[in-house]
Amino acid sequence: MSEEEIILPSIASGVKSLTVNDRPMHEFGYNPSLGPHSNEITESSLNILLNRKTISLTPTSTHSIYDRNILGTKKHELSISSLSFLFGEVVSWSHRSSKGIQDLENRLNGLGYKIGQRTLELVKLRERFKNTKREIRLVEMLQFIHSTLWKALFGESANELERSQDINNEYMITDNCPLMAKFINIPKDYGNLNCSALTAGIIEGALDSAGFYAHVSAHSVPTDYMPQRTVFLIKVEEEVLIREDLRGGPMN
Amino acid sequence: MASYYFTIIGTLDRPLYELEFASFKNPTAQGVPGKSQFSASVKEILPFIANSSLDVVEDAQWNSNQFHLGKIDAFFGLQVNGYITQGNIKFLLCYETPTNANLALHAKQDDTTLKQFFNEVNDLYVKCLLNPFYSVNDAITSPDFDLRVKLIVRKYL
């Protein structure tokens, strides 16, 4: 056998990656180093499949999320206090390890990005009963984020969705009272930091993974009655607009 | 007893999950039911066939607003069915063109059964994605996931 390193098709970035020598437990589990050979159906795994024997493949098998229904339309409510304390801790944790205000915003954005990727798939899956459409146009995708995704995350849709007058690749979503940063006061020496950068990250993650590559940032635009009013500025990449033009252009 | 090759392909065109299996319906006496009957030479090129159909998938991605894209490609007697999630993850199913005898059966199967199959896999994929230790484009190594996919396979194909 050659000593050369084997090029793996896909490596898990998780706790540990599997090697060629790792054999799946009970003949279940895909190993990217081995390919489809790793999880092919054998006598013993077939036996389990046919008899629907309950087996414990992982320590969490008995309460596995795979057995739970995630399509539930029931509203799950969370105390705003616990959310605020958790988010406050997230902010100060990021703050402690950040080099500056821009870095802190980037970190929050990065945390939100992963949430966005996940929520997009989850919300779209849950919406399947009402709407079986996949979002393929930019404006519709933004409307989906503005209403459906926002409702799933924050209980109500965002306040406004507008297109920039001057620059044609900029869109804006406005939230008059962003839920996550409701109780956060930005000290004067923190400049234009906005903790809703996390929410901006969620939007960016959702847009990116749906193929609408964009950069999203959060900006405070307070009014007298709404001191926390935040505008999420969405800068869409040029290639998305080109695609929109090729494929029939924006819907309106 | 048709053989199938199912793969989940991430946004970076890498396979995240693969599975070879055979239909559980009308098992023949020989061999383990469910075990794929692809010949060695076909087995080798299956990932290439799946990946080569990605161009077609990406074209259809922006033309159709359906999740299930239907039959998108055929390659030397192997047909490819595609499904794409909102998050740009592709599910591909390659299978041998059925012989004339059960052609009618397959035509019917195509639309409804495959759609249901893909929908359920999508459900499983989202559950997998909700795991904080899993990030987009990681290989899905969970034995639990594998077991559930195989159960869905048994149920529909």
Added chain:
Amino acid sequence: MKVYAIYILNKAGGLIYQNDINPGLNKLSANDYLVLAGTIHGVHAIASKLKPTEFEPSSKPFGGEKEIPIESSATFSSSISVRDSTINNDVVNGRWNNPNTNNTGLRSIETDLFNVYVFQSLTGIKFILITSPNPIVHNVASLNLKINKGELNRQFDLAKEIFHNIYVTYSDYVMKDPFYSLEMPIKNNLFDSKIRELAK
């Protein structure tokens, strides 16, 4: 009742928040405010050790407070109400008390010119309210004690309600702010505007 000012003291008696909401009080120097805060803090601590040797539950006006008339000074007469820390009168008179409060020590100082109310949270944060005086205290006090008590109670309950609202606002806008460090001065525009709304 008009609220002149709201102060917040930390555990150690340091002034961490000051908001002169309505004009009506003479301005003191910054140092004097700190002294005032420290003094109230000290009196509060001593008052919590003060307790009557005789205990008659039926004669208590509200809660376990004992009215201690103080000799009229040259400028104004005053009375101080003190809460006894060791006697639990809530059981005796069945009066409901907010469990989130630390009910010992000084609770109010009433003078002809202003009233001071003190509320201490469980963690030792003190909220201090300086308000306009009871309107009829010195007029009716000699004639009819009963009306006097009702008026006292009314204003006291009003102050209690304000304290409750301030406490809620404090817990929301100060404690949930990741940029605030405990025991430090509160510089928070959001909190300021909420407090101003409260006092209207």
